Amino acid sequence: MSLCEDCIKGVRHEGEPEGKWETVNGIECYVGTPSGAVFQRDSVLLYLCDAFGPQFLNAQLLIDDFARNGIKTVAPDLLNKDPIPVDVFDSEEKWKAFDIPSWLDRHGSAVTRGILDKIIAGLKDQGITRFAAIGYCFGGRYVFDLAFDNITSVSIANHPSMLKSPDDLEKYFSTSHAPLLLNTCTIDQQFPESAQSQADAIFGGGKFAPGYKREYFDGCTHGFAVRADLSDPKLKAGKEGAFTASVKWLNQYGFEPGSGKEGKL
Template sequence: MSFCKDCIKGVTHDGTPEGKIETIGGIECYVATPTVDYPKDKALLFLTDAFGPHFINNKILADDFARNGFKTVVPDYLHGDAITEDAMNSGTFDLPKWLVITALKADGVTSFGATGYCFGGRYVFDLTLDGVISSAAMSHPSLLQIPTDLEKYAATAKAPLLINSCTTDWQFPLEVQAKADEILAGFAPGYKREYFEGCTHGFTVRGDLSDPKVKAGKEGAFKSTVEWMIKHI
């Protein structure tokens, strides 16, 4: 499955980022930290779309998670540049999970959740299959091999999974959404799929918020992810 046009288009959102850039395990990260007391042994990994951690929409969304009590770490797994599809399908692309997570563990973090957007969802799958995270969420995921990845998740993963889906998505279309429900319906750790009518791939991070359906979809997907992480991380 190749990239679609909606992977690289969208609307810039208004706001002033409140987090800061930190180097964790040698990887540049955007870190959003709650301003109130929060569990220091937990962290939320935010795996971005193609625009990376320096894109204002991603920073603002990470800040929103921090306001809900999650220390949120957005690693620059793009290494300051775009990723080619070949790199993602080669099986050799090394998401800096292993460096960032190792460093966070050294600081006392013992439980990780991960939320992924577009091809960030691909790496949420990988983190889960590697047994790294305790709670998984993804919005309009890209580059999944269907049904292989879903079947592997159902057979081997331990983390409960939330998928935020939408009406128009070349990467995760309606028939694939139905297949996910079929394969993961009995997934013991937990499975839930939210569906947002009238939205298009990328709506959670790059949607046009002047469109009431897109605004409702973005806010609904964020709410569902926060609730999922509170319950499972």
């Protein structure tokens, strides 16, 4: 399993992060907490980052937006302070020169899942009893892995990477009880339209009892849900559409908004 060039391309977004860094069971996390007094204090949305980690401003702004919609969101540092540097965005020379295979060797499934297991144990010690997971690219792989073990009760994968289709889709169907939302796009080497069609054939038409939906954002490229060029109206609409679909999916399956204000749907 590997990543593609689009996994390390993108555009920096602008804004001021509002969340806080916290250490949970030894793992550093960027945490978005709803500002209102009313939100589900026993439930957490796990934000599973792409290769740029929760240190990436784009990710922090998304986490803050989930919090504004009344959903406490925790983004563990799955990459152990070793994200791909954002300056690869600056030129074709930089992203072509980046050694993706060596980076992936440091972030294999055993290492990453170990970090996830620690953060989940730590959050349970804090009284969290219910988890949803949303993943972007690299993190999308672990949305599936957590669902395989029925640790999570709701799943959202945005342009997931490193999945085997149809194997992982069939395993999800046969083992998981978590409703699944896939936010997909036109140009995606990691989860191409052939895999998207396989997902519809396996889960669609009411066959997956817990719930299934696939959103498709025409003209968008892998990474659009977190790294889109917001100066392009189509890409901006795709990024915002994936966020809106995700909040609605969470609300539909029991992760209700609290009293967040700015950014609330």
